[in-house]
Amino acid sequence: MVESSPNIFAEDPVVLPPGGPLYLQLKRWIEDAVHSGAIKPGEALPSERDLAIKVDVSRVTVRKAVQHLVRDGVLIQRHGSGTFVALPHQRVEQSLSQLTSFTEDMARRGMAVRSIWLDRGVYAPSPEETIVLGLSSTEGVARISRLRLTGDTPLAVERASLSSRILPDPEQVSSSLYTHLEKAGNRPVRAIQRIRAANLGEDDAKLLDVAVGSAGLNIERISYLASGRVIEFTRSIYRGDTYDFVAELRLGDQPILTGSQK
């Protein structure tokens, strides 16, 4: 069903762009073939063994070149199936200055999103959760974790923790957590979000369907009620290749104020 593209690989002899180690020459050659359109998105590359013979290098060298390209998101490998040119991704943007939930955010721009629940339950809190959420010794922690997707493309893994007093029955959260909280008058009005880049580990990479070591955005969010109490603590991991965060910045020495305070 997926066609292979014999032309570029049929030409012989193959001449690699010179300079540097072999695997980088080969990487550049494949990259050029992809960018020039000689192999199109979705098409299969020759097998590693065939490529090795064609280019006259060892299979180890082919793998090293290919794996760099997999990590860069240029190629995709499927065990037992083959190596393919990656499909271009439509990037998704999220505003950093407005506090909205993922679900609301996507609905607003008309994107079909769905979630797969990974976990919803009440647990004994970790020391970190106790401190951040300000839990008393009798409170448990409600955890809801889910995988966010548009169509079949995973976007993010989201792991939220709340006091079990605020969310005694996590199973009742059906789609938007914020909508659910709003019903009980517990919608957060303010949040601090911390963003960093990190290479994805085995588990998250598998969930997000990308190569181990791909770049991801690691986001930690602490949300506050109008009263100042912390209501939610969420760690999310976004795929680096499908997500942009957009912030609008303004010049000023005072923090930005909304509402009537000050």
Added chain:
Amino acid sequence: MVESSPNIFAEDPVVLPPGGPLYLQLKRWIEDAVHSGAIKPGEALPSERDLAIKVDVSRVTVRKAVQHLVRDGVLIQRHGSGTFVALPHQRVEQSLSQLTSFTEDMARRGMAVRSIWLDRGVYAPSPEETIVLGLSSTEGVARISRLRLTGDTPLAVERASLSSRILPDPEQVSSSLYTHLEKAGNRPVRAIQRIRAANLGEDDAKLLDVAVGSAGLNIERISYLASGRVIEFTRSIYRGDTYDFVAELRLGDQPILTGSQK
């Protein structure tokens, strides 16, 4: 000068944590040794060849385990010198809601920062620069690129483009670009910043002194004057392991407003 830590590697036989491929078992074993403090930051690991003999695997398998840990920032390899446990990094935070320059930002928190100029000059604009900066056909583009460091640790590569009318002599920018612009009454008041995660390529990884493929933050910023004109277009690459961006979010359907506009 750097001591090696014979204890953990002197014990024999070595028992790897079971499960999964050999190189992942070895990776976990080394990782545990680092996290438990059996090998301390800055200390050297045995050479790949010695480790291979000790653990009774091939050197290729050792390298695969080690390279995963290098990419994760746990180990550092120096060609011809050895493999070392990475020193812990102090992370730097930057607010996303205020428009400040890097220099001002660091000075405010008392951190010694310095820049190394990579380039300052006037060039023919790229098509992208022409569009984004709204250049007329007679305008050139002033480019200033620099490497930002705290002490000896590189933090970011910053590449700014401005109209040559606004910055005819880029060599005159001594430290803060914004301070320089302010002198001519051209300080931006607003900016749109787009953040994504990406694996660092060869060139940027070398400049930032991390392994190729490490996660980095890719930031694109477009700054505006009060008049609405675009004044600056900057692409920056931040090291994933030393930089956090922090944003404060607020609930609201209207964009946040400052000043008297409504």
Added chain:
DNA sequence: GAGTGGTCTAGACCACTCG
């Protein structure tokens, strides 16, 4: 069952660092 990627080995040579 044929073909694919994933792991692993033993061995070689090169490029770099350090005393």
Added chain:
DNA sequence: GAGTGGTCTAGACCACTCG
């Protein structure tokens, strides 16, 4: 010059996919 990481080979076997 001795030791280190960096690249590369030829070959093997395993795990997975697909018709």
